[in-house]
Each structure stands twice: as structure tokens, then as C-alpha cells.
Amino acid sequence: MPAKTYRDQDADLSLLTGKTVAVIGYGSQGRAHALNLRDSGCKVIVAQRPGGANHRLAIEDGFEPLSAAEASRQADVIAVLLPDEAQAEAFGRDIRPQLAPGKSLVFAHGFGVRFGTIEAPEGVAVTLVAPLGPGSLVRAQYVRGSGVPCLVAAGSHGASHAPREETSVTRNAMNALGTALAYAKGIGATRVGAIETTFAEETETDLFAEQAITCGGLTALVKAGVETLVEAGYQPEIAYFVCVHEVRQIVDLIVRGGLSHMRQSISNTAEYGDYTRGSRLIAAETKAEMKRILAEIQDGQFAREWSDEHEAGSPVFRAMRQQQASHPIEEIGRRVREMLARNE
Numbered sequence: 001m002p003a004k005t006y007r008d009q010d011a012d013l014s015l016l017t018g019k020t021v022a023v024i025g026y027g028s029q030g031r032a033h034a035l036n037l038r039d040s041g042c043k044v045i046v047a048q049r050p051g052g053a054n055h056r057l058a059i060e061d062g063f064e065p066l067s068a069a070e071a072s073r074q075a076d077v078i079a080v081l082l083p084d085e086a087q088a089e090a091f092g093r094d095i096r097p098q099l100a101p102g103k104s105l106v107f108a109h110g111f112g113v114r115f116g117t118i119e120a121p122e123g124v125a126v127t128l129v130a131p132l133g134p135g136s137l138v139r140a141q142y143v144r145g146s147g148v149p150c151l152v153a154a155g156s157h158g159a160s161h162a163p164r165e166e167t168s169v170t171r172n173a174m175n176a177l178g179t180a181l182a183y184a185k186g187i188g189a190t191r192v193g194a195i196e197t198t199f200a201e202e203t204e205t206d207l208f209a210e211q212a213i214t215c216g217g218l219t220a221l222v223k224a225g226v227e228t229l230v231e232a233g234y235q236p237e238i239a240y241f242v243c244v245h246e247v248r249q250i251v252d253l254i255v256r257g258g259l260s261h262m263r264q265s266i267s268n269t270a271e272y273g274d275y276t277r278g279s280r281l282i283a284a285e286t287k288a289e290m291k292r293i294l295a296e297i298q299d300g301q302f303a304r305e306w307s308d309e310h311e312a313g314s315p316v317f318r319a320m321r322q323q324q325a326s327h328p329i330e331e332i333g334r335r336v337r338e339m340l341a342r343n344e
């Protein structure tokens with residue numbers, strides 16, 4: 001069954017008429033949602049802690065930043081757009097005490113709801129409007145008259161698996177979905193499409209993809225590739241070009257027309273190498289590891305590990321960030337980008 005997709009005509013922005021939407025956190029997503037909703041005619045208030053660039057930006061954009069507690073008190077719809085690892089604490093302290101039946105929560109990622117660090121009181125709608133792109137793009141596309149598609153869900157589907165069956169029915173869930181779709185329309189997402197999902201499906205697939213493919217898998221793949229060539233004595237810049245830069249062209253072709261379309265554009269030699277070598281690399285062993293990574297997401301092990309790390313002040317995270325930033329591949333990349341800039 002293809003995923004159910006909602007567009008502008010399926011969403012009723014008037015569900016937000018007379019209501020106040022609080023955007024909590026004026027970061028990547030927060031700023032884009034606040035500006036788009038305001039331009040769509042919604043009454044928007046912003047919560048942003050003082051002292052940093054985002055606070056100044058909110059003021060420059062014409063908002064008067066409030067505390068999270070005050071904004072949650074005034075609002076009917078509360079969009080929690082803080083970093084996932086900071087949400088549990090801020091939610092318990094500032095937001096939850098201000099909730100009452102009839103209010104709605106909006107999240108842009110299901111992490112806290114899915115793993116139970118965020119629980120709303122009875123009568124509060126819990127919704128998900130997760131844009132499939134960074135905040136800068138959510139804003140830029142809106143201004144252009146288009147939008148970034150999103151995933152929508154209503155109701156807190158804590159349990160994993162069988163996501164489709166969970167989406168059926170109570171009146172509350174219908175109202176919650178209506179609110180989610182109105183919000184999705186307000187940020188411009190239904191101009192392109194809001195795809196129905198559940199908190200569990202969105203959270204688990206998103207974490208899996210970023211760990212195994214788009215972030216973890218890809219960076220490990222290109223790093224191992226560059227290292228293999230450099231260790232064999234090839235010039236680092238050449239290694240970087242072929243293993244890192246060319247990824248973009250291939251990915252663009254795949255996104256535009258699928259794997260076969262990409263394969264029509266590359267040489268027959270490349271295509272034959274693709275068929276005969278790729279499956280040697282991503283073999284049964286790699287897929288077995290992918291299944292273990294997915295299982296750690298589904299059973300909450302990854303979420304506990306990341307929450308514990310945040311509570312401990314992120315020592316491992318910060319050490320790894322520093323270590324990875326000083327990997328030799330980054331120095332090679334700097335030289336390659338410099339070279340390209342000079343030739344522009």
C-alpha cells in the first residue's frame with residue numbers, strides 16, 4: 001500500500017484560527033516554522049533562551065522571545081523544536097506544567113515521544129510534523145512559493161512495528177491529525193506533500209538511515225576508500241576527488257531517476273564494476289550488522305545510550321567530534337576545496 005499523502009486541499013488552516021502557536025527554540029527548524037506560520041497568517045509566539053545568536057535573530061525577525069514556560073502557558077499549539085537530547089528536561093520543567101486538555105503538541109522528530117522521555121497528560125494532542133529537510137530549506141522553499149515535504153503523525157504511538165495499523169481512528173486522533181495537517185500547511189509542507197506515518201516509524205527509520213546510510217555509513221565508506229588509496233601510495237587529492245567529490249554526481253542521478261538511471265549515465269566499465277564488486281563490500285556480514293543497529297534502535301538501547309551521554313555532559317560525543325575533525329581526510333578536503341575555489 002502506498003503511503004497516504006496529504007496536500008493543501010486536504011489541510012484546513014482555519015483549525016489554527018484564533019489560536020496561538022508557540023515555537024519553542026529558535027534554531028534551524030524553529031526559525032523556519034515561526035516565520036512560515038506567521039506569513040501564513042497564524043498568531044505565532046517564540047520561546048528562545050537569551051544570551052545567544054538565536055535570541056538576537058528572533059528579535060531581528062520581529063518576535064519578542066519569551067521563556068518556554070510563559071510561551072507554553074499562552075499557547076494552544078506548542079511546537080517543541082529544541083535539540084532532541086535537551087527536550088526531556090525542558091519538557092518536564094517548563095512545558096508539561098502548562099499543558100491542559102485541548103492543547104496540542106507538535107514535534108519535528110519523534111525521539112522523545114517514541115522512547116518515552118516525553119509523556120503528555122490526558123487530553124493533550126501529540127502530533128508529529130517532521131520536515132524532510134533542514135530549516136534553511138523549509139524557509140527558502142516557502143518564500144519561493146513551494147515547500148519541503150514532511151511526515152505527519154498523530155497520537156503517541158510508543159510501540160514499535162506494524163505502524164500502519166496504529167493509525168486508525170478515535171475522534172481525538174482525527175482532531176490531532178487535523179491540527180498536524182494545519183500546521184504542515186502553515187509551514188508550506190502540504191504544497192508538496194505530507195506523508196502519514198507514526199511516531200515509531202518516523203523515529204526508527206530516521207535513526208536507522210542516519211546511522212547506517214546517510215551519515216554513519218557514508219562517512220565510514222568514503223573514509224575507508226580514501227585511506228585505502230592513500231595507503232597504496234596514490235595522491236591524496238586524487239583519492240579525495242574520486243571517493244568523496246564524485247559521490248554527489250552519482251547521488252544526484254539516483255535521486256533524479258533511480259539506480260538504473262544512474263547506471264545508464266556511467267560507463268559500461270563502471271556499471272560492470274558496480275554489479276560485481278558492490279555486493280562483495282556490502283555483504284551478508286554488513287547487513288547482519290545493519291539488523292543489529294536497527295534492533296538497538298527498536299529496543300531503546302541507542303536512545304538510552306544517547307540520553308545517558310547527554311546527562312554526563314557529552315564527554316564521548318565531544319571527544320569523537322574533535323578526533324574526527326582532525327582526521328587527515330579533512331586536511332586533504334581543505335586542499336581540494338581550495339584548489340577548486342582558485343579555479344572558479
Ligand code: NDP
Pocket residue numbers: 024025026027028029030048049050052053054055080081082083084086090108109130131132133134135
Ligand atoms: P537547533 O540545534 O538548530 O536549535 C535548537 C534550539 O533550541 C536553539 O534555539 C537553541 O538555543 C535551543 N536550545 C538548545 N539547547 C537548549 C536547552 N538546553 N534549553 C533551552 N533551549 C535550548 O535544533 P534543530 O532545529 O536542528 O532541531 C529541532 C528539532 O527538529 C529536533 O527534534 C530535530 O530532530 C528536528 N529536526 C531537525 C532537522 C534539521 O535538519 N535540523 C530536520 C528535521 C527535524 P541556543 O541558540 O541558545 O543554543
Ligand code: MG
Pocket residue numbers: 206207210
Ligand atoms: Mg534525520
